[in-house]
Amino acid sequence: MKNAFEHEAELAALREELAALKIDNERLFKEVGDISAEANKSVIQVGFKVNEISRLQQSLADAERRNATLTKAISDAEYRADQGKVWNGMGWTYTGLHSHGQQKVLDILRAALKPTESGASE
Numbered sequence: 001m002k003n004a005f006e007h008e009a010e011l012a013a014l015r016e017e018l019a020a021l022k023i024d025n026e027r028l029f030k031e032v033g034d035i036s037a038e039a040n041k042s043v044i045q046v047g048f049k050v051n052e053i054s055r056l057q058q059s060l061a062d063a064e065r066r067n068a069t070l071t072k073a074i075s076d077a078e079y080r081a082d083q084g085k086v087w088n089g090m091g092w093t094y095t096g097l098h099s100h101g102q103q104k105v106l107d108i109l110r111a112a113l114k115p116t117e118s119g120a121s122e
């Protein structure tokens with residue numbers, strides 16, 4: 001059977017152990033909180049990157065569509081301009097396009113170069 005001094009010593013040791021565990025627990029909670037804050041920052045940064053990637057992908061798709069439109073317009077304008085060339089026996093000669101043909105070429109090019117709502121060319 002233990003005497004009162006032994007019980008008191010055992011209780012003091014247990015109190016010290018409990019205090020050490022509380023300190024470790026507080027430190028652990030603080031570290032978890034720090035990790036959680038860093039994780040939240042990382043998630044926000046990833047979200048910003050994802051939005052930026054989406055915006056850039058959309059810009060690339062718009063630029064590719066714009067390139068296709070301009071390539072088609074140039075091809076159409078070239079075809080229309082070639083309607084004004086004739087064979088002169090030695091080679092091709094360009095004669096003036098009839099005003100109707102000139103207007104078609106200009107309409108094609110103007111439509112392709114028409115500004116968008118954002119103010120930039122399409």
